[in-house]
Each structure stands twice: as C-alpha cells, then as structure tokens.
Amino acid sequence: MSNAKRTSCVQCDLPCREDAVAIDGQHFCCSGCATIYRIINEGDTNPAYLEDIQLSRAGSSDTYSFLDDEEMQLQLLSYRDDNHALINLSIPRIHCSSCVWLLENVYRMETGIISSNVQLMRRKVSIRYNPKATSLRRIIELLSSLGYAPELTPVDQKQRTPAQNRTLLLQLGVAGFCFGNMMLLSFPEYLSGTENVSANFRNFFGYVSIFLSLPVLFFSAKDFFRRAVNGLRHRRITIDVPLSLGMIAFYIRSLYDILTASGMGFMDSFAGLVFLLLIGRWLQERTYGALAFERDYQSFFPISVTRIEQDGSKTIPLFRLKPGDRILVRQNELIPADAVLMAGDAKIDFSFVTGESAPQRYEVGAHVYAGGRQTGTTIELQITREVSQSYLTQLWNEQPFRQPKHPLSNFADRVSGIFTIAILLIAIVSALYWLPIDVVIALNAFSSVLIIACPCALALSSPFALGQAQRLLGQYRLFLKNPGVVETLAGISHIVFDKTGTLTHSKETKAEYQRICGETAEEAISLAVAAAKLSAHPLSRSIAALGSSSIREAMSFEEIAGNGIKARVEKRTIRIGSAEFTGAKTSNSETVSYLKIDNQIVGYFTFRQAYRTGMRGMFNLLLPSYSLSLLSGDNAAEETNLRNIMGGAAALHFMQSPKDKLNYIGRLQENESVLMLGDGLNDAGALKQSSCGIAVAEDVHSFVPACDAIMNADELQSLPKFLKLAKHTLTIIKMNLGISLAYNLVGLSFAIQGTLSPLICAVLMPLSSISVIFLASSGVHLSAKYLGFDSEKMQAQASSISEPAKSYLPTGAAA
Amino acid sequence: MSVIFLLIIIGLLFSGCFLAAFFWAVGNGQYDDDYTPSIRILFDDKPSTASTKDLSHTEIETKTATRINIVTED
Numbered sequence: 001m002s003n004a005k006r007t008s009c010v011q012c013d014l015p016c017r018e019d020a021v022a023i024d025g026q027h028f029c030c031s032g033c034a035t036i037y038r039i040i041n042e043g044d045t046n047p048a049y050l051e052d053i054q055l056s057r058a059g060s061s062d063t064y065s066f067l068d069d070e071e072m073q074l075q076l077l078s079y080r081d082d083n084h085a086l087i088n089l090s091i092p093r094i095h096c097s098s099c100v101w102l103l104e105n106v107y108r109m110e111t112g113i114i115s116s117n118v119q120l121m122r123r124k125v126s127i128r129y130n131p132k133a134t135s136l137r138r139i140i141e142l143l144s145s146l147g148y149a150p151e152l153t154p155v156d157q158k159q160r161t162p163a164q165n166r167t168l169l170l171q172l173g174v175a176g177f178c179f180g181n182m183m184l185l186s187f188p189e190y191l192s193g194t195e196n197v198s199a200n201f202r203n204f205f206g207y208v209s210i211f212l213s214l215p216v217l218f219f220s221a222k223d224f225f226r227r228a229v230n231g232l233r234h235r236r237i238t239i240d241v242p243l244s245l246g247m248i249a250f251y252i253r254s255l256y257d258i259l260t261a262s263g264m265g266f267m268d269s270f271a272g273l274v275f276l277l278l279i280g281r282w283l284q285e286r287t288y289g290a291l292a293f294e295r296d297y298q299s300f301f302p303i304s305v306t307r308i309e310q311d312g313s314k315t316i317p318l319f320r321l322k323p324g325d326r327i328l329v330r331q332n333e334l335i336p337a338d339a340v341l342m343a344g345d346a347k348i349d350f351s352f353v354t355g356e357s358a359p360q361r362y363e364v365g366a367h368v369y370a371g372g373r374q375t376g377t378t379i380e381l382q383i384t385r386e387v388s389q390s391y392l393t394q395l396w397n398e399q400p401f402r403q404p405k406h407p408l409s410n411f412a413d414r415v416s417g418i419f420t421i422a423i424l425l426i427a428i429v430s431a432l433y434w435l436p437i438d439v440v441i442a443l444n445a446f447s448s449v450l451i452i453a454c455p456c457a458l459a460l461s462s463p464f465a466l467g468q469a470q471r472l473l474g475q476y477r478l479f480l481k482n483p484g485v486v487e488t489l490a491g492i493s494h495i496v497f498d499k500t501g502t503l504t505h506s507k508e509t510k511a512e513y514q515r516i517c518g519e520t521a522e523e524a525i526s527l528a529v530a531a532a533k534l535s536a537h538p539l540s541r542s543i544a545a546l547g548s549s550s551i552r553e554a555m556s557f558e559e560i561a562g563n564g565i566k567a568r569v570e571k572r573t574i575r576i577g578s579a580e581f582t583g584a585k586t587s588n589s590e591t592v593s594y595l596k597i598d599n600q601i602v603g604y605f606t607f608r609q610a611y612r613t614g615m616r617g618m619f620n621l622l623l624p625s626y627s628l629s630l631l632s633g634d635n636a637a638e639e640t641n642l643r644n645i646m647g648g649a650a651a652l653h654f655m656q657s658p659k660d661k662l663n664y665i666g667r668l669q670e671n672e673s674v675l676m677l678g679d680g681l682n683d684a685g686a687l688k689q690s691s692c693g694i695a696v697a698e699d700v701h702s703f704v705p706a707c708d709a710i711m712n713a714d715e716l717q718s719l720p721k722f723l724k725l726a727k728h729t730l731t732i733i734k735m736n737l738g739i740s741l742a743y744n745l746v747g748l749s750f751a752i753q754g755t756l757s758p759l760i761c762a763v764l765m766p767l768s769s770i771s772v773i774f775l776a777s778s779g780v781h782l783s784a785k786y787l788g789f790d791s792e793k794m795q796a797q798a799s800s801i802s803e804p805a806k807s808y809l810p811t812g813a814a815a
Numbered sequence: 816m817s818v819i820f821l822l823i824i825i826g827l828l829f830s831g832c833f834l835a836a837f838f839w840a841v842g843n844g845q846y847d848d849d850y851t852p853s854i855r856i857l858f859d860d861k862p863s864t865a866s867t868k869d870l871s872h873t874e875i876e877t878k879t880a881t882r883i884n885i886v887t888e889d
Contacts, residue, residue, distance in 0.1 A: 097854040104858070120851045166841050173837045181827065204820060208827070811849075 011037040012096055021147060031147040032098030064144070065315045066304035067137035072317040076136070076152065078126075084114070085131045089150035091143070092701040094123045103148065110134055110142050121807055122289040123701070125150075152303045168285070172278045175220040178212040179271035183762075185209055186268045190759050199261070206258035209267040213251070216271045220278060221247055237417040239459050243277065245420065246454025253447040266451060269761045273456050276769050280463035284483055286470065286810035291700060291710055293481040296401075297393050300371070300681060300703050301336050305329075308380065323383050330378045331561055337370045337383050338390040344379030348372035352680035353392055354657070355500045355633020357609055358591055371681060377561060392681065395658045400688040405708075410487050411733055412462045416455065423453045430752040441754040448756035452747035456765060457740030457772040461733050462487075465776035467810075469729040472784050474808045477712035478722055479700065485708045487733075488692045489726035491673045495622060496665060496686065498678035499632035499642070502696045502716070503615055506679065509607035511542040513595075518602035528595050528605075530554050531567035531574045539593055540565060543576065543605055564593070572598050576605075609638065614717025616645045621720035623647050627672070631661045633682050661686040677716070681705055724787055725780075732779040736772050743768035 007016050010026045011033035021028045028034040066072055079086040094103070100118045103125050107113040112134020116127040129139060143150055185205045188197050197205075224247065228240040247270065254265030292299070304315050308326040318336055321327070326342065329335055335348065346362040353371035362368055368381065370390035387393065395401075427449040434442035466483035473480060480486065497503055513528075515521045529547035532540040534557045554567040554574075564577015575582050575596040582594040584601050593605045622628060628650040630642060636654040643652065653664065661678075662685030668674050669691065676683065676690035679697060684705035687693030695704035698713045747764050750756045840846065 097857070100851060100854050101858055104855075118851060119848045120854065121848065166846070169841050169846055170838060173834065173841070177830070177834050181830070185823075200817075201819070204823075208823065212827075 009033050012098060014096060030093065030096060030099050030102075032096065032100075032102035035102055036098050062315050064137050064140050064304075066317045067140060068135065069317050069320070071319075072303075073136055075317075080131065083130055083132065084128060085136070086126065086128050087136060087139070088124060088126050089140075089143070089152075090122075090124050091148045091150045092123055093148050094118065094120060094125070099148070102146065103143075106139075106142065106146075110139060113139065119289075121811060153299045165285070168278070168282055171220040171223075172275070172282060174215050175271060175275040175278055178216045178220075179268065179275045182209050182212050182268040182271050186264060186758065186762065189264045190762065202264070203258075203261060206261075206265060209265060210255065210258060213254075213267045213271060216274050217247070217251055221274045223281075224274075224277070236413070237420055238413045239416045239455065242416050242420045242423065242453070242455050243459060245423075246450055246456075247273070249447050249450035250454070253451065264758045266758050266761050269451075269758065269765050272762075272766055273454060273769075276456060276766075277459055280460045283463040283467040286467060287482055288474065288479045288807075288810050290807060291479055292704075293708070293710065294706050295703060296396060296706060297371075297681060297684070300334075300705075301387065302334055305336050318387060321383060321387060323385055325383045327381050327383065328378055329374050329381060331374060331376065333374055335368055335370055335372045335374065335381065337387045338385040339368055339370075339381035339383045341366050341368055342380040342382050345376040346374065346379050347376040349375050351500050351506065353682055355498065355680065355682045357500045357504070357634050392658075395662075395681075395685050398659070398662060398685055400662065400685065405688065410462065410484060411730065412458055415458065415737060419453075419455060419458075423449065426453075426748065426752070433752075434754060444754040444756075445752055448751035448754065449748060452751045452756060452761060452764070453744055454765075455740065455744075457743060457768040458737055460769055461736035461740065461772045461776045464773050465729050465733050465736070465780050468777045468780040469725060469784075470810055472725065472780070472789055473722060474810060476718060476722070476789065477700065477715050477808070478694070478709060478718075479711070479810075480709045481707075485692060486726050486729055488673075488708070489675065489723055490730035492626070492675040492692065492723065494627040494629065494668055494672040495675045496629040496631055496668070496677070496690070498661075498676075498680070498683050498686075498696075499630060499638065500609070500634050501679040502677055502683075502713075503630075503642075504609040504611055505713075506698060507538045508610050509538070509542045510610040511539075511546055511593075511605045511607055513546070513603055513605055515603040516601060518600050519597060521603070524595055524597065524602050526552060527569050527572065527574055527597060528576055530569045531557065531565055531576060534567065535559050535565050537565075539591070539605075539607060540576070542607060542610075543593070611641075611645075612713060612716055618717045618719055619645050619647065622723075623649075626723075627651075629653070629664070629668075631656045631664060631686065633657070633661075658682045658685050662689050665689045677711075677719075679704070679713075721787055721789070725784055725789070728783040728787070729780050732776060732783065735779070736776055739775065740768055740772055 007020070007027045008014065009016055009020075009029035011028055014029045016027045016029045021031050021034045023034055023038075026037075028037065067076075074080070077085050077087050091103075093099070097120075100120055103118050104116050106116050106127070110129075112130045112132075114128040114130060116125055118125045127139060140150060140152075185208055188201065188205065224240050225244050227238065228244040231238040231240060250266050250270040250273070254267050254270065257263035258265040258267075287293075301318060304317055305321055306313050306328040307316050307321070308328060313328055321337060327336070327339075341362050341364050343364060346366075346368065347359045348362065348368060349359040350356050350369070350372045352373070353369070359375050360372075367384070369392060370387065371392045427446050430449055431442045431446035434445050463483065466486045469486045470480045470483040473486075500506070513521055513525050515524065518524070519527070525546050529544050530552035531554050532543040534554060535541075535544075537559070552569055554569045557565065557567045559565045560577070560581065564575060564581040567574050576593050579585070579592070579594060582596040582601060584594045584596075584604070591607050593607075594601055595603050595605065619628070628646055630646065630650060630652045632638075632652075632654050633656055634654060636652075639652060639654070643650070646652070653660075656664070658681070661683060665674050665676060665686050666689055669689070674690045674692075676686045676693045677696055678684075678687055678693070679695060683693075683695075687695065687705055687707045692709070693707040694709045694711050695707040696711050696713050696716055697704050700710050700712055704710055743764060747756070747760070750760055
C-alpha cells in the first residue's frame, strides 16, 4: 500500500498524495489533472465536456445545509447585492496549474456562476455569482465534489489589506520616476567640469527638480515622517527619526540653494535616498500569503454542527448553537463546546488541546470539554456552555491575547538613538565653529552634516540581510511571519518545547508486539502486517511499519470504523483491534490492539509515542548555548526518556494546563528571551507570551495557533542550524553598521569644512547604499552555505513536493 | 540650445503618461498576484457564449473592487 502512494500523476508528473484521484486504475494528483487528461485523451478540443459533467453532487447529504442560513452567508461573503455576490475561499488543495484551469472554468459547470479567479500562491479562489440563479451552498457542494473542498472560516485574519500594499508600490513608482528624471537633470552640473552651466539652464533644471521633488516629499516619504512622529510621541527613537531629520535637511537646504541660485541643490540624492529606503520597506513587509499566522480558536472549531431537532438532524452554523441543544459528533469531528455525553461510545483525543497523548473514554453522563476530537463512532452530546465560554476558549481572555505582540526593538532602532544625538552634536559644534568666521558657511556646514549623515545605509542593511535570511529559512520550510523574526531568533537565550505533537509525531506511533501464545512473534507480526497494510488508520500504519519485507498478501479485507480490521491471509482469519472487537478480556485502559488469528488471541500491540527523527542530535547541539525546558500537558511517563536526551539541566514539567504554560514563560521572560515551540491549542498562550513562538506542523497549511513562524515538523531537527543562521545574520548587520559609519566619516570630513558639493553627495550615498545591500545579501548567503544550507538541493526537493517551488519564497502580502 | 526647455517638458509629460499607466495598473489589481497570470496565458480562450451573462465582466469588477476597498479599510 505504501508503494501505491508514491505514484506520480499521469498528467503532470507531480507526486500523488493520499488524496489522489484514481480513475480506471490511473492516478492523478488532483481532479484538475484528471479532467484535463480526459479532455486531451478523448480528442475533444472544444471542451463542451465541462458542461456535460454529471457530477455526483453531495446532493443527498446535508453537510453544507448550514450555508442556506442568511447570517452565515453574510459572514462569509465579501460582497452581496441582489444580483451579484462575491466569495473568497481558501482551498489548500490548490497546488498546480491544472487546479487553476479547472477552478477558473467552474462557470461552465454551474449556471449561476459568473466568473472565478484563482491566486495560486495564496491558494485562494474568488468566485462571483448571481444569488438569484444559484446559491452559496450549491457552489460549495460543487467545489467539494470536484475535490476542492474549501476551508470555511468566518473570521477575517488580520492581514495587510491590498490597499496598503498598493500604496507602497505607488510610492515606490513615484520615487523611482522622480529620482531617475532628477538624476538626468543633474548631469549637466556634474559633468560640466570647469565650465559653468549657463544660468538660464541651471535655474530651469533647478525648478524642474523642485517640482519633481514635491511628490517624493509629500507622497513617497510621508510614512517615514509619520512613523518618526509616532515613535517620538511614545518616547522611542526609531530609525525613522534620523532619516526624517536628514530628509528635511536635504529639502530645506536644496530649496534654499536653488531659489537663491547659489547651487544645484541635493534633490536627486534626496529622491534616490527615498527610493532605496522604500525598497527596503517593501522587503520588510514580505510574508507568506498562503499561510495564516494569526489564527485563534475560532478557526480551529468547525463552522457548522449537526443539531438534533424534532424532525431529524440539521446542520446549523456554529454560532447558532445554544446551551441545551443536542448535537451529533461523528468520527474525527471536533466537539465544539463544553457538553455532557448523552449516548454513544466516546473515545476522545485531546492531544491538540491539552497535550495528553492517549484518548480518553467517557461514560454517559460525563462532561466533555470543547476541542477534543472523537475517535470512535457517532456520539450524542448536550451542550452545557456557549462556544465562547468553554474551558478552552477562556484562555483567549488572558492578557497576551488582548494586545498585539510588541516587537522587541530591533538593532537598527537601538543604534539610531545614539546616532541621532551624535549627529546633532557634530552639526551644532561645526556650526558654532564657523559662526564667527562666516554665517553662510556655518549654515552650510550644519545642513551638510545632517544631510551626509542620513543613515540610509544602516536603514538598508537590516531589510536586505533579514529578508535574505527569511527567504533561505523558507526554503527549509521554516516560514517566518516577517523578516524581523530573524532578529528575535538571534537574541534567544532559553528554548521551551512542548512534547505531544512537537517532539513526538502527532499521529504516528511506534508499535510493539507482545506475544501471548500460538504463533511465534515473527509469524504473528508478518500476518498482522499483511492485514494492516491495507488500512489507512494511524494505528494500522504503525503496525504495518513493523514488517517492511513482508510479501504476504491479504485475500480479503474489511475495516470496521473505530474498532478494528479483519482480513483473510493465506486461509487464516486475522483480526486486529480493540478489546471488544476481538473479544479479549482486559482491564487495561491503554491503547492496545489485540491480534486474533483464527479465533485465538495470540498477542497484542502496544503503541508508544514516536519521537521525531534527530531529536537527540538536536538537543546535543542546543545544550551548549541555550537553557532548555519542556512543558507538557501529558503525564510524566516519558520523563526518563526525555531526561536522557535533553540533559540534566533541562527543566521538565508535566500535566501543564495551557494557562500554566503561559505563566511559566511569563516568569522566564523577566530575565531571558524565550523561544517557544508548540503545535496545539494548548500552546496558544505560551506561543503568544514568548518572545518568539514557532508552531510546529506536519502540514503547514492546516490550523496552527497564532505564532511568529510556522515550521514543517520534519525540519525540527535543523533548529540549531536555523538559530545559528539568525545569529550570523545579526552579526552581518552589525558589520554593515561599521561600513556605513566609515562612509559617514568620509562624508563628514567634507561636511564640517562646508565643502560638501551635490556631486560628492550623489556619489557617496548611492555607493554606500549599494555596497551595504550587496554585502548584506551575499554575506547572509555565504554564511548559510557555510552552515550547511544547500539551497539547490532544497529547490529540487521543493518542486518534488507537489508545491509550486515559488511558494517557499515570501511575497508582498495581499488578500 | 534653448529648445531643451521644450524638450524636457515634453519628455516629462510623455513619461508622466507612463507613470499614470503604472498607477492604473496597480489600481487595476495587476500587481496583487504576479504568479498566476503566468499560468493563465497557457489556457485556451473562453468560448464566447459563456461570458454574456447578466453584467459585463468589467462592470462586475469595478463594482466588487470598490466594495472590497470599503470592506477592508475598516
């Protein structure tokens, strides 16, 4: 069975995952590819085929009947009037160009749909339809039947609006336009050598420069001034303060020079400065649009529940659920609110919510908490508390969730405080020196110092170095919310780990066989593997992993949901499953699967948590430089194992509630900078409270709590390497500070003498900026190579993981 | 040589038109997604029967674009 899963799509050659589409024995990675393949094969160049598609709609099922609810629609739709409605849907399944093609052709499959537009990198589709001709429910059912079930969440995630990104682009465009033209207008002055440019021309060029500089000052540069003023109001000096100071000095001095015809002014350098700084700002806003870093519990809970009413059961939106309602929760569904168990076989997995690794059994009449996942068959619950009042969601009332995490002041901001004061001192001193000699030269010197000391280079080294690091880490599937997180990672002194789902696999376990009687262990395992191979259940997969060389084949196979599997192997009946299923007598409450061969129970499988690969090596590398802690919601059964790999100095705490974890980190933070790694809702508080929170996920597109970075679980072992890269990046930024100071000194030597000419300025500033940019980017790149990051290997791997390779590169965020 | 006054003014006006075109392109959403259009160029043209629904494409676009701006500037 594991071999079949590695096939490649017949149409596009990307590897097929578990949810591949299979038609007539051929495998496709998605229904987009399947449809295109059939169109091409049937020689049909005019795809009226799409109109003829008889899709087996989930018509009889009422999974999506909650979408008929008016208020639900209002929450989901972006726009609605009598004739048009627009819905933006997130569909994680979108991954290839065939998906784009199919989804942009849905207007031919459903008459009410007007058009649709896919954003591949963000995995979003935007569908425009006529609410009179079709309904939201029918559209979603159509998508679902095509294999593109959308992820429905009513809560808007706090991303940058498209309007904000567009403004930045416009500012960049204006600055570039004006800069280029002003530069050209300055050439006569720079290139004239000993001859002077005729006064007429010089004035003309000057006035045109002033005209072009107005949009730069008032439109492109306005955000720098705004941020500087905001920072000063809060008594913080950010890098925007010396930048704004320099820009104002530029402008006033140049205006004076041009209007009094005493010089060319520095307008072109000014515009060039703004242009480069805006590029830096654009880099700082880069994030991964397809991932969600800001989710809260509402995105975790289902959007709808099945409520039992007098005339049967009905799917309703979650917000309509009230205490006293009775609901049905099926296998693998979440319990949406605190409730009492009324009927059914409840085996609930709370690992995502409390960290306990073993599912709990409940008796009828017991209280069950929201957030657990039912692993048995359908149960009936009576709601006791509103969704927002449940034990779990109370966590979100805690302090850290109320305000946005304020970023630690970054290096550039810290330096700019001292820098501004130093520059002002130098300016004032040189002005005072020249004052008794010549007032004009004094003013000249004063403004020149402010101009040449404008920290353009410093302001650029951070975005470029951090942006490069963010990109590299993204290729290794550690996706940072923004480049600033790199700096936070560089300053970490204490690392806290969650256990269940972070250090251990969230679904996979290690199976161990214990023989009771009958066949030998090898024989029994071999037979069991033959049966277990055919089941997709996580426990079956663990059993199947025990015997990779088994060549036995099962002749028949049956899976009984929630209980076990039954198969015939070489004329013997194999049953693997729970105690009731196999008829074993046990008082054990641990997860155990009994093996029954031909009516005799020959042994059982126990399942231990499987630690991810490389954990021991990872801790060995981390121990010398970091303090380590473990906070687990599970019991202390694994304490010795963990002590073994984490070392004697690590602090291990078990049975931690989400609030305990939050408080622990709060206490640590009085002295240290803390990095938290977790995966579930029980870590949500800790991730928020910590200086940097990384959510570890096996599927980065699935739900993760709000965090600063999302890491693919396979890469956890590379954590030491990631942290080293962050440290090196910060070192490179500091080195660039030295270089930019050197440039500043050269410039200052002209400025204090009052001999700073526009030509010198126009040469020095771009030169310093470009050299800093180059050194920042290549420095980080070389450092990564030295640390063992192999970007070519990662690129190759990326394109083989059914993802567009570009999805590992951050882009400007937009809806 | 004094014709340079006129030339520079005309040059600026002309390039200003390009800047205006840039503004229009950004406002039209062409810079929101720079990857998917590269895939779309490979698709076949849509058959003409399908697009003549209630409103024309551009009318819907401007309507929804304005609405989106209002919604997201909250």
